[in-house]
Amino acid sequence: LQRVLSGVQPTGNLHLGNYLGAIRNWVEIQQEYESFFCVVDLHAITVPHDPKTLAQDTYKIAALYLACGIDLQYSTIFVQSHVTAHSELAWLLNCITPLNWLERMIQFKEKAIKQGENVSVGLLNYPVLMAADILLYNADKVPVGEDQKQHLELTRDIAVRVNDKYGTRKNPVLKMPEPMIAKEGARVMSLTDGTSKMSKSDPSEMSRINLLDTPDVIQKKIKRCKTDLVKGLTFDDPERPECNNLLTLYLLLSGKTKEEVIAECQDMGWGQFKPLLTDTAIAALKPIQDKYYEIIDDQGYLQSVLREGRFKAETVANETLSRVRNALGYLPLF
Numbered sequence: 001l002q003r004v005l006s007g008v009q010p011t012g013n014l015h016l017g018n019y020l021g022a023i024r025n026w027v028e029i030q031q032e033y034e035s036f037f038c039v040v041d042l043h044a045i046t047v048p049h050d051p052k053t054l055a056q057d058t059y060k061i062a063a064l065y066l067a068c069g070i071d072l073q074y075s076t077i078f079v080q081s082h083v084t085a086h087s088e089l090a091w092l093l094n095c096i097t098p099l100n101w102l103e104r105m106i107q108f109k110e111k112a113i114k115q116g117e118n119v120s121v122g123l124l125n126y127p128v129l130m131a132a133d134i135l136l137y138n139a140d141k142v143p144v145g146e147d148q149k150q151h152l153e154l155t156r157d158i159a160v161r162v163n164d165k166y167g168t169r170k171n172p173v174l175k176m177p178e179p180m181i182a183k184e185g186a187r188v189m190s191l192t193d194g195t196s197k198m199s200k201s202d203p204s205e206m207s208r209i210n211l212l213d214t215p216d217v218i219q220k221k222i223k224r225c226k227t228d229l230v231k232g233l234t235f236d237d238p239e240r241p242e243c244n245n246l247l248t249l250y251l252l253l254s255g256k257t258k259e260e261v262i263a264e265c266q267d268m269g270w271g272q273f274k275p276l277l278t279d280t281a282i283a284a285l286k287p288i289q290d291k292y293y294e295i296i297d298d299q300g301y302l303q304s305v306l307r308e309g310r311f312k313a314e315t316v317a318n319e320t321l322s323r324v325r326n327a328l329g330y331l332p333l334f
């Protein structure tokens with residue numbers, strides 16, 4: 001079986017972008033791959049974070065993975081910081097990654113601007129840690145949203161550099177991963193601006209639907225979301241980014257095909273479509289929320305899931321780490 005690795009940060013609430021761009025696809029492919037899904041808590045402190053909520057947020061993401069349908073029969077769920085090989089490999093990769101590769105990263109530039117003086121070295125290093133996450137598991141595929149594409153290209157560049165410097169053609173040190181980006185849902189847009197992505201860090205709660213939003217909140221957000229004055233609803237019109245985004249949300253949450261959605265919605269006005277989208281979103285999120293509230297307070301269960309996940313992850317990760325250590329010429333552990 002080929003292997004898959006992906007993760008989400010335990011920061012803020014997971015929203016429909018995280019779900020439709022990433023987690024939902026993990027659920028779909030988990031039976032075809034050996035899958036590792038981590039809660040990337042080391043990434044979470046690259047921006048200012050609250051130590052009072054980090055541990056609980058980590059449980060929350062693990063519980064949401066399970067609630068969304070990640071099945072332990074096929075997949076391993078673990079916490080990034082529990083497998084210390086992530087930090088160790090990240091350090092080794094840091095020392096072979098040129099600084100200007102990191103300075104070019106769009107996400108760094110965007111987040112750095114927002115933070116002004118407080119930008120940490122960790123924020124710059126974020127993609128190197130992500131490369132370590134992926135490369136440790138010899139992942140063949142990395143299912144992520146469109147916004148992570150550049151970081152994946154960097155991961156591949158780092159792997160090439162390590163292999164060129166320290167490996168041979170026959171015996172590469174690191175496996176080359178490939179991005180797996182879904183056709184639909186790879187870039188879910190904000191409810192208040194169809195040209196910017198739905199994101200946890202948008203200061204406006206109205207810009208996103210969180211997986212744990214109550215029906216009332218979902219209804220309010222969709223009622224107030226940005227639309228336009230054009231008659232009828234269409235996909236893929238660059239002049240109507242909000243319309244494309246809302247129809248795409250309906251398509252993904254209803255499970256209907258594009259043709260079915262076009263036939264159903266092309267003559268609708270917003271007054272008719274919004275309640276339809278609202279009901280569909282509430283119905284799609286209900287089973288996830290039910291399952292989540294069933295398990296979130298059972299810390300014993302979540303701990304056992306994460307403990308077992310850690311053991312499985314460590315076995316694979318430590319093997320790769322020693323391969324890299326050997327290739328770099330370190331004195332082996334004895």
Ligand code: AQP
Nearest residue numbers: 008009017018021022144145186187188198199200201
């Ligand atoms: N809007 C989105 N559409 C599709 N996919 C998305 N992802 C995030 N936003 C969208 C995907 O979700 C996964 C988790 O990424 P993360 O934990 O790194 O998320 P994040 O960066 O904390 O979340 P945001 O909302 O993207 O936060 P900020 O505000 O920091 O920009 C990834 O696979 C990502 O592609």
